[in-house]
Amino acid sequence: MIEYRSIGKTFADGTEAVGDFSLQLPSRTTTVFVGSSGCGKTTLLRMVNRMVDPSHGQVLIDDVDVSTRNKVELRRSIGYVMQEAGLLPHRKVIDNVALMMRLKGADKKEARDRAHEVLETVGLDSSLANRYPAQLSGGQQQRVGVARGLVTDPNILLMDEPFGAVDPIVRDELQQELLRLQRELDKTIVFVTHDIDEAFLLGDQVVILKKGGEIAQVGSPAEILAKPANDFVSSFIGLEKGHRKLHVEERNGTRIVVDETGKATGVLSE
Amino acid sequence: MSVLNDTVDWLSDSANWSGDDGIPHRLTQHLEYTALTVVIAAAIAIPIGLWVGHTGRLRGLAVVSTGALRALPTLGVLTYASLFSGIGIKPAIFTLVLLAIPPLLAGAYAGLESVNRQTIDAARAIGMTEWQVLSKVEVPLALPLIIGGIRSATLQVVATATVAAYVPGPGGLGRYLIDGLAVSDYARIVGGSVVVIVLALVLDGLFVILQRVALGSRPSRTPTTA
Ligand SMILES: Nc1ncnc2c1ncn2[C@@H]1O[C@H](COP(=O)(O)OP(=O)(O)OP(=O)(O)O)[C@@H](O)[C@H]1O
Numbered sequence: 001m002i003e004y005r006s007i008g009k010t011f012a013d014g015t016e017a018v019g020d021f022s023l024q025l026p027s028r029t030t031t032v033f034v035g036s037s038g039c040g041k042t043t044l045l046r047m048v049n050r051m052v053d054p055s056h057g058q059v060l061i062d063d064v065d066v067s068t069r070n071k072v073e074l075r076r077s078i079g080y081v082m083q084e085a086g087l088l089p090h091r092k093v094i095d096n097v098a099l100m101m102r103l104k105g106a107d108k109k110e111a112r113d114r115a116h117e118v119l120e121t122v123g124l125d126s127s128l129a130n131r132y133p134a135q136l137s138g139g140q141q142q143r144v145g146v147a148r149g150l151v152t153d154p155n156i157l158l159m160d161e162p163f164g165a166v167d168p169i170v171r172d173e174l175q176q177e178l179l180r181l182q183r184e185l186d187k188t189i190v191f192v193t194h195d196i197d198e199a200f201l202l203g204d205q206v207v208i209l210k211k212g213g214e215i216a217q218v219g220s221p222a223e224i225l226a227k228p229a230n231d232f233v234s235s236f237i238g239l240e241k242g243h244r245k246l247h248v249e250e251r252n253g254t255r256i257v258v259d260e261t262g263k264a265t266g267v268l269s270e
Numbered sequence: 271m272s273v274l275n276d277t278v279d280w281l282s283d284s285a286n287w288s289g290d291d292g293i294p295h296r297l298t299q300h301l302e303y304t305a306l307t308v309v310i311a312a313a314i315a316i317p318i319g320l321w322v323g324h325t326g327r328l329r330g331l332a333v334v335s336t337g338a339l340r341a342l343p344t345l346g347v348l349t350y351a352s353l354f355s356g357i358g359i360k361p362a363i364f365t366l367v368l369l370a371i372p373p374l375l376a377g378a379y380a381g382l383e384s385v386n387r388q389t390i391d392a393a394r395a396i397g398m399t400e401w402q403v404l405s406k407v408e409v410p411l412a413l414p415l416i417i418g419g420i421r422s423a424t425l426q427v428v429a430t431a432t433v434a435a436y437v438p439g440p441g442g443l444g445r446y447l448i449d450g451l452a453v454s455d456y457a458r459i460v461g462g463s464v465v466v467i468v469l470a471l472v473l474d475g476l477f478v479i480l481q482r483v484a485l486g487s488r489p490s491r492t493p494t495t496a
């Protein structure tokens with residue numbers, strides 16, 4: 001379990017990125033932080049692997065305060081998929097992935113074998129393994145980023161808008177793959193996005209954030225949809241625009257699902 | 271045209287290609303001074319430059335002292351240095367080291383500064399130690415610029431090492447210039463200069479190759495951020 005205890009972060013230049021944040025993230029589930037740009041999602045995420053040290057409060061992993069742990073060791077034990085894939089441009093794809101294994105002390109062959117394995121897991125063609133990151137498309141780079149996060153089989157996986165920069169079709173594919181992986185791997189995932197649909201799709205627990213890391217609502221997607229805590233949440237999840245308020249109409253004998261604006265969005269399966 | 275003809279004669283005179291005052295011997299000396307100077311200067315300047323570039327600390331000081339060193343008049347320093355360490359090669363090496371430090375220092379810290387911040391952040395985030403960030407990420411990515419610094423330091427030293435002959439001592443290729451001047455032997459002066467220029471061009475070409483090798487097979491296209 002990951003736990004934020006009354007945590008806050010004010011950067012050296014005086015920017016208060018997170019005011020006072022407390023939350024528990026159950027093990028083996030996916031928690032999604034969702035909120036608009038600059039609300040402190042990345043800052044919250046990076047406090048887990050000590051890429052950002054909090055100004056006050058603590059982050060605990062299985063009841064151990066991360067500030068008592070060696071930064072380098074801690075980071076090696078956590079998978080991190082960065083907002084921009086964050087690959088090393090001078091290393092081939094395979095070496096970018098194998099590097100994590102090497103840092104943890106695996107020998108060359110073991111590291112490469114395992115890297116090939118995860119590249120396959122994330123659906124990357126093995127012919128791409130010997131390319132440099134610059135020779136891949138954005139979506140392929142993101143897959144490599146995910147592979148790198150998974151290669152050491154960490155218990156915790158931090159994912160910062162990993163699919164933010166790819167087109168909707170590829171994003172859909174990557175999301176489905178992540179869902180599949182999560183069913184198999186059962187990790188504790190902290191996922192950051194500003195896309196509410198993505199949050200509802202992937203999250204067991206969804207955390208809707210306002211500026212300064214203030215929690216607007218926490219809950220499962222169903223809970224949030226059923227009972228939005230306030231107007232901010234309603235508008236954020238799109239209830240106000242009517243896209244999510246659906247009803248059934250019968251047309252030509254078929255039952256069709258229509259949203260409030262009258263746009264048909266699907267059919268009702270019997 | 272007679273200087274040109276004389277120079278060609280001088281360069282093709284077999285007497286000038288053997289013995290202690292022959293071109294091969296002087297050339298070897300010259301290369302030795304250059305190599306010694308660049309090695310000493312690199313040992314001083316590159317670690318400092320890497321430290322400045324990695325930590326971002328004392329950057330202002332590095333910039334200012336680089337500029338100050340560049341402004342030093344070579345002959346003045348040489349004369350001054352020879353007052354302290356006497357004649358021979360030492361004052362020349364000392365002076366040349368001062369000359370070689372600025373490009374080396376600038377190459378090292380500017381090279382590190384040129385590395386994408388996000389790449390460095392990513393390296394740290396996946397659990398590299400500071401030393402690994404420097405040695406496995408920053409230096410390899412900065413290598414073309416670091417080698418660029420060594421290249422310009424070497425070329426400056428090759429050209430300026432002629433002043434070594436200014437102080438009585440072994441001399442290198444500068445002997446031809448200084449001694450030639452003393453007796454108004456223009457063929458020797460120009461011939462000596464030609465040898466220095468050819469040497470500089472050859473070294474420059476070698477560095478171009480080295481910089482290519484440093485880039486490896488990596489594509490020069492900068493990585494798109496997804
Ligand atoms: N190193 C830093 N120094 C100063 N201010 C920072 C720093 N990092 C982030 N901030 C500020 O803290 C706030 C929160 O930033 P953060 O990166 O956590 O936002 P985010 O929710 O991840 O946004 P995005 O969706 O755009 O990635 C912003 O106002 C940002 O400008």
Ligand SMILES: [Mg+2]
Nearest residue numbers: 041042083160
């Ligand atoms: Mg962010």
